[in-house]
Structure formats: C-alpha cells, structure tokens
Amino acid sequence: MIKNIVSKFIEKKQLIQPDDKVLVALSGGADSVALLHILISLNYKCEAAHCNFKLREKESDRDEEFVRQLCKSLNIPLHVIHFDTIEYAAEKKISIEMAARELRYEWFANVKQECGAAVIAIAHHQDDSVETILLNLIRGTGINGLLGIRPLNGDIVRPLLGISRNEIIQYLEEEKIDYITDSTNLSDAYTRNKIRLKIIPEMQKINPSVRYSILSTADHLQDTALIYNAWVTEAKKRVLTKDGIRIENLLKEASPKTLLFDILYPLGFNSTQLDDIFQSFAGQPGKQFISSTGHRVVKDRTILLIDNTSDANANTPPFELQMEKMPYSSSFVIPRDKDTACFDADKITQPLTTRKWKHGDSFVPFGMKSRKLLSNYMTDRKFSLIAKENQWVLCSGDDIVWLIGERTDNRFRVDDDTKEVLVIHILPI
Known part of the structure; x- marks a missing residue:
C-alpha cells in the first residue's frame, strides 16, 4: 500500500524520472531507511549519503556503522563524511541545527555531482511538514511559511510527503526492516521536538484530526500563494x-x-x-x-x-586592480568610465596600496586645485551611509591618488609633460 502511495506521489509531482539515479540522504532512522527500501523496490538506481555530525558521541558512530551494514546488505554505494559541527556553528555564529543543515546540503550537492545522480531524496514526511508549519507560525512567518515542506525544490525531492510517520513505522514492521532511533528525537530540548512531543498532542485533544486540518489548510493556501508571489515579484521590480x-x-x-x-x-x-x-x-x-x-x-x-x-568590516577589497604602463602620446585617449584611472607614472611612488578611507583623509579632486576632505566630498556627492563605509582608496605613499571607482587626485593627472601613463582597471572578484 505504502509503495503505491509513494509511487503515485512521485508520478503526480514529477519528482523522479524512471531512469534517474537517486542519491538518498540516509541517517539510519525509520524515515530514511523506509525511503531507501521503497525507492529500491520501485526499481530506482540508488546511492546513499550519510553525515556523521559527531554530536552524540558513540551514538553517532553507531548510526554510521548501521548505515554501512545496511548499504552493504543492499549492495548500495555509500558516501560518508564526518563534520565538526560544533566548531562550524561557532565560526558562523549560528545554531547547531542550522550548522548541520548547511553542512549536509552543501555536501549532498557535491556528492550528487560526483556520482551523477539526478536528484537528492530527503525522507521528510507529512508529520515533518505539519511541524514545519507550526514552527514557522511560532517564530513568525508570511504566507510561504504556512505552505509546509515542498516536495520538489530544485534537485531536492521528498517522496514521502504523502505519508505519515505512523505509516512509515507500520511499513517497516510489516516488512521486518530494522532501523535505529536517534535519542535526541525523544528529548524536548529542541524546538521541533517540543512541537512533536508536547504541542501537537495537546492540539489533538481539541481536534484529533489536527494534522490533516493543518495540511489541508496549507493546500488551500497554495493557490493564494501563487497569486501573492506573482504580485511580490512585480512589486519588487518597482521598489x-x-x-x-x-x-x-x-x-x-x-x-x-x-x-x-x-x-x-x-x-x-x-x-x-x-x-x-x-x-x-x-x-x-x-x-x-x-x-x-x-x-x-x-x-x-x-x-x-x-x-x-x-x-x-572586510579588510580585503571586493575587487582586484590590474595595472599596466604605456608610452604617452597625443593620440592617447583617457577612458571616461569610473572603473579605469590613468596617472602620470613618474608622479607615482610604488608600491601602491589600497585601504578603506578614514576620517581626516583628504585629496585634490581631479580638476580642482585645493584639498578636500573625503568626508565632505562624499557628502557633496550624496554618497549613502553604506557607500561611505565601503569606499576604498588607492595610496601612493601617504597620498591618496584615487577614490577608487569615483575620482582621481589632480596632482597625479596625465598632462603635456607626461612620458608614461599608468593605467589601472578595477576587476571584480
């Protein structure tokens, strides 16, 4: 029964084509184990990918060993990676949950390309979608956050969204298929687990069919979201x-x-x-x-x-400077675009350096004879606050020769006495 539901769901949503190779995200839990077995039974060519996040000490290694033995018994190629999730989260200043999500999806994409898979199959099911809607509602969300988990998102497919957690467990028991349980799923230390273990059971006391009601509401919002998103797309172009x-x-x-x-x-x-x-x-x-x-x-x-x-706060400029010298003649035409600057090479002291501008900096704007504070120049030119913060200067010794991308210093200009021109181009990185 469950195989037919998944097969029809895949066909209806056009998730996977018959000849596609599928990379299955395999944790060892009930949902991912069921997904792998079902896809194999439906004759899809599968490979598996397992992430060891090193968050549950011996239990993480137990999960990895289980997955290795499962794939060996099914003769399925397995890809495994170990992550220092805690260190990554600290570096990025994000939660452990978000760190694990970023790490696994980036790695899945790399493995998919390496093994030639067409899609990455994730074992999210109906209950996950309900929990996601409630989680978004608690945190605050717009209409798109009330639609639940999408069955197709780029090359990510979720074939089990048409079935519940209970149906998955029943299938595994009927087929006598082993799986493992993540101990953190039984703890209410995580927000999603609190929703699963405490909030939804309380809601079911009011409405035993609350899961169906939530998913049904999400389905009704789909068409509304299409209209809303079309308006947003056009409105963004205007603002x-x-x-x-x-x-x-x-x-x-x-x-x-x-x-x-x-x-x-x-x-x-x-x-x-x-x-x-x-x-x-x-x-x-x-x-x-x-x-x-x-x-x-x-x-x-x-x-x-x-x-x-x-x-x-970046200390490295978001561009590179390409420099070249050339003889000067009367036929030389100075480019007028702001990404190119020309100087009398003999007036420049090498090496040239770049840095962010600072208060007190001044230069002689091209075409003028007296110094002007950079802060005053940018105010007169109506620079935004962020544009001011992100403005870089090119220096020859202690002198600013170019407010990069904006204006050169008149003291270093090309004139009738120039013998050699230094041409500098801004190259985006």
Whole structure:
C-alpha cells in the first residue's frame, strides 16, 4: 500500500524520472531507511549519503556503522563524511541545527555531482511538514511559511510527503526492516521536538484530526500563494534598487508593510524589527537595524539601504586592480568610465596600496586645485551611509591618488609633460 502511495506521489509531482539515479540522504532512522527500501523496490538506481555530525558521541558512530551494514546488505554505494559541527556553528555564529543543515546540503550537492545522480531524496514526511508549519507560525512567518515542506525544490525531492510517520513505522514492521532511533528525537530540548512531543498532542485533544486540518489548510493556501508571489515579484521590480529599497516607491504599493516583510524577513529580520524599520521611514537618516543573519538595514534619505555587516568590516577589497604602463602620446585617449584611472607614472611612488578611507583623509579632486576632505566630498556627492563605509582608496605613499571607482587626485593627472601613463582597471572578484 505504502509503495503505491509513494509511487503515485512521485508520478503526480514529477519528482523522479524512471531512469534517474537517486542519491538518498540516509541517517539510519525509520524515515530514511523506509525511503531507501521503497525507492529500491520501485526499481530506482540508488546511492546513499550519510553525515556523521559527531554530536552524540558513540551514538553517532553507531548510526554510521548501521548505515554501512545496511548499504552493504543492499549492495548500495555509500558516501560518508564526518563534520565538526560544533566548531562550524561557532565560526558562523549560528545554531547547531542550522550548522548541520548547511553542512549536509552543501555536501549532498557535491556528492550528487560526483556520482551523477539526478536528484537528492530527503525522507521528510507529512508529520515533518505539519511541524514545519507550526514552527514557522511560532517564530513568525508570511504566507510561504504556512505552505509546509515542498516536495520538489530544485534537485531536492521528498517522496514521502504523502505519508505519515505512523505509516512509515507500520511499513517497516510489516516488512521486518530494522532501523535505529536517534535519542535526541525523544528529548524536548529542541524546538521541533517540543512541537512533536508536547504541542501537537495537546492540539489533538481539541481536534484529533489536527494534522490533516493543518495540511489541508496549507493546500488551500497554495493557490493564494501563487497569486501573492506573482504580485511580490512585480512589486519588487518597482521598489528595489542595487542598494536597497526605494522608500517612496514602497509606500505607493497596495500593502507596503507586507512587501517589506517579504523582502527583509528572509534576511533574518524578525517581526518586531520589521515594524521598527517601517516606523523609521518618518525619522531622520542613519538609523540601523541588524538581523540574526548579519544583514543590515540603514535608513538613508530616500532609500532603505541593505547590506551584510561582514562587507563593512572586510579588510580585503571586493575587487582586484590590474595595472599596466604605456608610452604617452597625443593620440592617447583617457577612458571616461569610473572603473579605469590613468596617472602620470613618474608622479607615482610604488608600491601602491589600497585601504578603506578614514576620517581626516583628504585629496585634490581631479580638476580642482585645493584639498578636500573625503568626508565632505562624499557628502557633496550624496554618497549613502553604506557607500561611505565601503569606499576604498588607492595610496601612493601617504597620498591618496584615487577614490577608487569615483575620482582621481589632480596632482597625479596625465598632462603635456607626461612620458608614461599608468593605467589601472578595477576587476571584480
């Protein structure tokens, strides 16, 4: 019975084609073991991938050994990797759960390419989708967060979303197939487990069919989401610039707060922050908001600037400079694009260095005779707050010769006495 449900679900959702090789994410738990057995029984060519996150000491090694023996008995190729998940989470300043998610999906993608698989099969089922909806609702979400887990997301497929956890266990017992239980699934230390072990049972006291009701609501929202997402896509084109959100255009939209949510929520801003950001439109420029993922929003004069705080703190420029010298003649034409600068090579002291500008810096803007503070120059040129933070300068000794990508220093210009020209191009990394 369960095989037919999965087969029809795969066919209906067009998850896997008959000749596709499938890479199965295999933890050793009931759901992933059932997925592997079902796909094999449906004649799909499978390989398995197992992550040892080193989070449960001997139990993690037990899981790995179980998976190795299972794949050996099924004659299935197995790929295994060990992760130092705790160290990765500390480096990235993210939760253990998020660290494990990032590590495994990046590795799955690499293994898929190496083994020539068409898709990566993940063993999420109906109950996982219900828990995801409730988790998103508790944390705060938009309409897309209420749709549950998608059966198809790029090359990620979830063939078991049409069946419940109980049906999976029943199938394994009927087929006398062994699996292992992750002890953390029985603990309410994790938010998702609290939902599974405490919240849903309480909801079932009110409505025994609450799982079905939640999934049914998610299905009804699918068409609504299609209309909503089409509007968001078009609205984003009207309000977004390369720097951020044009405030005036946003406020002209039918539902500006909703659109603001859809743009900023995926960047880690919570509902309270989004309310504060919206209120900041009426205030003075300069107010900043930092999200849980390190993204930053700065209220400027007419634009809500968006960047990543790591960009502002970067010590390495996001570009390379290509330099070449050439003889100067009257036929030489100085390029007018801001990604190229030309200097009298004899006026330059090597080596040239790059750095972020700092307060007190000054230069002689091209075409002028007197010095000007960089801070005043950028204010006059209406640089945004983020653009100021991310501005780099090119130095010859202690002198700034180029406000990179903006304007050169007049003292180093090419003139009638120039014999050799130094041409510098900005190359993006």
